[in-house]
Amino acid sequence: MRVCFVMPALPHYFKLILNKIVAGTGYEILMIKPAQKGKATGAAVKEETDNALFRVVELEEYRAWYGKPFFKDLLPTLRAFHPDIVVITTWPYFLYLTLNPFFYWRLRRLGAKLIARDIPFNYAIWGRVKEFYFSPQFLSENFQDSNKTWIGFILFWIASLLRRLNLPLADAHINYIDEAHEIIGSYGVPSEKIFVISNSPDTDELLASFETVKKQPSILPPNPHRLIHVGRLVQWKRVDLIIEAVKKLQPTYPGIELVVVGFGPELEKLKIQAAEAGLAEAVRFVGGVYNSGDLGQYLHESAVYVLGGMGGLSINDAMCFAKPVVCSVADGTEKRLVREGTNGYYFNNGNAADLARVLDLLLANPERVRAFGQRSLEIIKEEINIQTVIEGYRHVFEFVTKK
Template sequence: MKNSKHILFVHYGENWIRGSEQCLLNLIQHINKNDYTPFLWTNNKTLHIKVKNLGFCSKLSKFLILFGWKSPRFNFLLWKKQIDFAKKYIFDKNIDLVHVNSAAPCQWMIFPAKSMNVPMITQLHSDYSVYERTTLGLHLSPKIIAVSKAITNQLISDGYPKDRLFVIPNGIDINHLRKSIKIDIKSNLYLPKNSFIFTTIGSLIYRKGIDRIIIAIDRLILKYPYIHLIVIGDGPQNKKLRELTNHLNLQNHIHFIGNKKNPQKWLLDTNAFVLGSRKEAFGLVIIEAALAAVPIIVPNEGGIPEIITHRKNGFLYKNSGIQPLMKTMQYIIENPKLALNIGIEAKKYVLKNHSITYNTKQFETIYKQTIEENYSKKIYFWKIFYPLKTFFFNKFKLMKKYVL
């Protein structure tokens, strides 16, 4: 007879360890093993290997999403086999609860969970479009946990029940990061002693807005020739961002250093952390930067204002164009002591609100409640179309505004 409850984590994603993957790893590592035993089913080979190396059971599969982003998009037979495998896996591993990490697996996991009478929770790390909310069947999920309140807004507008929506902000392993020993950036990159260093961390993709930070540096450098930008990360826009850097003749001021296993080492020796995201649901790197007690410059976007209060524990800029970002960076350069004090306040806030221990306890509370109540109602497929109702209602309001 088993003593702990078995939780199946189902994750769909690219073959990397970034925000949602790291949050899942943190949860699997820190969950109370006396009460819960984690199992993973994923299409992410890197995540699969990491979980196996941690000593937990993990299954690697190719996932098919109907009407999704990659081919095949319409193979109903393979999709049905995916559901059948999930049923068998739930039975074989004696699963007590399914935790879907990201929206995509919700599309098929809702059916085996329902047929096997196993409760299910869907965790969302970002916003999803009307098309995605519809085709992934988010409104069929019995419960949804979001990493920020901002993510819940569209679901509530669609008509998703508020009493089945929960917000659990991301947490970080504070004790692990505290062991980080800072890197001497100036010595490592041969920078002048008077350099003022901005650091940004993230995937090199359009949404992260690294190009906006580079352009801001270009506009500031005439007045502040000693500023530098460290770019930690990699991605499909790497070449394009380097070309932009060369075009602006900023090779000696923009430093691409790739992915780092422990970017905290670099944050500890930076003058300010800056984020250029065009869209951001939460931003795990923000709380990592806060733990380093550095001034934080971030857009007033998505769930970020739920973490950062302007001029209290960071600096928010209006998320439009380059000018607001540039002016905020300039303010940090000219007011380093004030900025540093605000960075210290950011660290205090993170220590209180975003530890992985606090984060995990919140999940465990919901797990316990969900397993005990075993919320299982009939699936009403028409709920899939809730997002379309919102879409057409908003379109109608917009037309009415301009016509009348």
Template sequence: MVTKLSNRPRKLAHIHLGVDGGAERFFVRLSKALAERDVEQIAFIRPDRSWRDELARHCDVRELTFSRSHIKRHFVRWHITHEIKKFGASSTLGWMSPASKWLPKPGPNMRTFLRLGDWPDGFHTYGNVQHLIGNTPDIVAQAIEMGWPADRATVISNFVEPLPEDLKPVDRAAYNTPSDAIVLVHLGRFVQRKRFDLMIKAVAQLPQTVHAWLIGDGELMNEMIALARSLSVEDRVHFMGWQRDPAPYLKAADILVCPTDDEPLGNIVLEGWNVGLPVIAAASPGPSWLIENGVNGLLFPCGDVEGLIYSVRNTLARADKIKSLVKNGTQSLEQNLSAISISDQYLRLFSMDISSS
């Protein structure tokens, strides 16, 4: 029996200033999942986001320019507040710290939340935030250590959507990758903490049959291209660029690797499980929370290229181990990280009625 939590209208406002990445993919997924639970939504986003049309299928999208000007900032916040009141939202959810400065003041008919998918960097813009949501225990713990009230913080993880049964992998030949190669895949922004360099260094010490697909873009891409060239593995390290939907690429790979040094959650771990890949990850906070080492994935010490190489070799040497890791990773998603389970947690926190869902 599901408890009826509130008679309020099931209306939610979002404020999201992001560009492209795992957080944005989850934003669209959560909005869709809530729409399927009969939650009416409005979202304030920056113009020309690549995911705008996908979001608009189930959410009223308002594109705004979020100015840094003190005067314009107050006008934009006033406009957002006016539109939220007119819409009749009972809750407003800001996404990541930059959204906090645009949150309207909470009141008797509207509560405010801020969702963090990364470490908090201070609360100086959190004046209108009533409640924090972190997608891992470590994010919430750090916020509390920094002084945020524990009774105003909640952990709610991410989820991934089941993939279409007819999902087709990309053609390896289109990316100069032999059909019989062992493909390691990593994706994200080309920034220092994502440690794309570990992938390249590992490939240089692994057999010639091992290739790496690096999906994403960012400031360090040219440096990583130069590193691959200096290690003479430019023919086995493939830079795939940013992909709005990485699933067909993951489907064509053999092992997902998350070598990030400081990963709060690790959406790519979930995405790897979702396509049925064995997952190897650096033991940073998020993956260490998601992965039981040796059961649903393998962990190696952060920054340890030899540990990564050992994990890859150990995985490739045992077909039974691959099968077990994949099976248990799939179970982890289905049992703990489904769209229904996670959206239920949001609805409860927002005090929305889920009795009919």
């Protein structure tokens, strides 16, 4: 079977997923991505193509007449590959299928099945667009719900209308959140075409690293009150909120520490914030760490994983190393991983005082930290891991090719 993925970037974790799919199934995979940094790619996304077991083709992006990016020479590239399936990242590329219907007609003439892949975060249920836009559920890129205007609403309504037209064009949909059945289904997509597959790093590698790091000497001094955050240092990760919470907790836990793993455009601003709060010694910035062994040591030697804003695979990473997780409700992917009062806690979005409150529930009870961490590890081993992701993709591919 030949499968082509069309994506705005190739994050290092997804390369590992595709490698596992190739090794486990024998599928021939082609990845099409932008030749330069994708116009729809977030800041500080680490891409990786080394040691890929699949072909990578980089095409030039251009801005279509409606202002969003698309690929030059996409059809000739697909025609040369002869794919059985084309998996396209829904936003922003599916817009082109509606706004250039001749392209969609030519794409269908290739005979390949079409799969849309997306997190329907910030998608309104069709019929409730106005209600959703003006509610706290609709968040900006910076994880805020302010500055909503009627012009913004009109643009959001148009985007929703275009989804109503283009989402039913796909033969199947791959989404990361359980709410996808209700959300995507409201746009006219039959339930049997909607598949929920959790995102995952290479948990096989991470779990093996966990066993290794448990036997290695520590790289940090012991501290039962050490928090850790892993991720790009961008506004919507809200690391500033974690620093605020650390400041609030310091009188109760004088030795509290925050380890920040990652890099990005907010780094200097966060360093200044920590210094001005008198936390220069309590907040440790260690930069980007992508080797599973090195990352595992930082996670293993910390007590609690904290996510202040928008989610990512760092929750999965932390759970592979038996960490309890504290986060807010963000893009929805966290709901499959973090179970309130079982392996972590949720705090009210944007509320540093509430974040400090739930962190205190863990820091004050080392046995709870241990028990929650153990449950995190069980969820990874038994439910959400690289093998279940591969099986999920295989199931979708078999569904569309048998139609």
